[in-house]
Amino acid sequence: MIIPTIHILLIEDNEADAILVESDLQQAMGEQMTVTHVERLSSAIELIHKKSFDLILSDLTLPDSDGITTIKQLREHAVSTPIAVLSFRDDEKLAIKAIKAGAQDYLVKGSLTEGVLARVIRYSIERQRIEESNRRAQKRFQTIFEKSPLGIALVNLHTGRYYDVNPKYASIVGRRVDELIDISHADIIHPDDLQSYHDDIESFLNSGRVDCKIEKRILHQDISVFWIKISIVRFEAIASNEICYLCMIEDITERKQMIENLHQLAAHLQDIREEERTRIGREIHDVLGGTLTVLKMDLDWLSKKITAEPMHERIKLLYQLTGEAIETARRVSVNLRPNVLDNLGLLGAIEWLVRELEQRTKIDCTLESTISNLSCHNKSYETAIFRIIQEVFINITRHSNATEVDVELVEDEDDFVITIKDNGVGITKLQILNPQSFGIISMNERTQQFGGEFEISGIASQGSVVMLRIPLALVTCAEEAIDG
Known part of the structure; x- marks a missing residue:
């Protein structure tokens, strides 16, 4: 060498x-x-x-x-x-x-x-x-720090003070670099998100995790509101004998708006679908159902007038088939437009769904509720909740092989909670995350329509649990313990 x-x-x-x-x-x-x-x-x-x-x-x-x-x-x-x-x-x-x-x-x-x-x-x-x-x-x-397309800052999360800020960070939050050095990290957060921000930061600092991601709104000095994604990483750099955290922010306002637009579009399509279902259901009930009923009455009249065989037996068979067609039309009409919501209200409609599942499938169903009355301020929300429960019951019937289903309706501090448990084969995480699981996707979309939360979990051979949380601000509940 x-x-x-x-x-x-x-x-x-x-x-x-x-x-x-x-x-x-x-x-x-x-x-x-x-x-x-x-x-x-x-x-x-x-x-x-x-x-x-x-x-x-x-x-x-x-x-x-x-x-x-x-x-x-x-x-x-x-x-x-x-x-x-x-x-x-x-x-x-x-x-x-x-x-x-x-x-x-x-x-x-x-x-x-x-x-x-x-x-x-x-x-x-x-x-x-x-x-x-x-x-x-x-x-x-x-x-890298100066030219990064991400906003980057070194922050002491315990005190909220900035140690260093890159130009992109300052640009995203609508402040000058020297202004940020003189304020707290929390000062850029929108007042309505401030408490949740403090809760998230405290949870992160106490968790021992090395990083976390949160999404919050920020308020520019011109009062305009932006959404940012904040990625926080524990950083070994020492400034003034205090441990810093690396905070990276990204403007996600446009993405949030696109998601909101998609949710609004999904809700609009859902409303259109419900309106179309209502129209078709009404046509089936009023026109087809009425026509079949008249036909059945005429067949009954004919069966009394014509007693000679085999014509009499033929008329009786047609009478029976017409009755079955009327029942099918009624069931299709109910599925297309749940008039039980109009006649019984949301709580009564849920009870009807439970009883209908039990009668149709012979699955042992129980309903436990701590309330005697339930209604939504928005009727489209009631329809969404009804459809979610209906979809859950359809999935139980098709896929679970369950013999028992328990439905629980309770009111907690912030939400009205509907829990549905079965003892079937249990849904897997892979099935839950499958992008082709359109039923789950539909239930999630309906839940987001009214700002609720939809959770589903399962254990192999031990069944599945579905939990639907509805903000209390959207519903009216009257408490009275009932079992059914």
């Missing part, structure tokens, strides 16, 4: 000292080294700008410079080159001043040996290389 030559600049105005140092250097480093000797600081500076050196050895007292000023001027012109001081004074205070001024080492001329020189040269050069590598890494980090 070829060992690179070390180029040393020696600044020494005493010829005898210079010869002695060069001799010691030669013995210490041999052919690995070249020495360029000058007597004046000005000559050294001129050389520094013409070629690069791996190490500068300099006396403090020169014809055109004296003391610590020599080191300061050298450091100004040789920013990244290690400097070692040569001095006849064994002075600790002077050595400290020289180090603070930019020197890597302080050598006393009378105590130089081959080993000391070799060690100083290698250590100084290696230390400088490490420092230069650190400087480059810091510069890269600073460039």
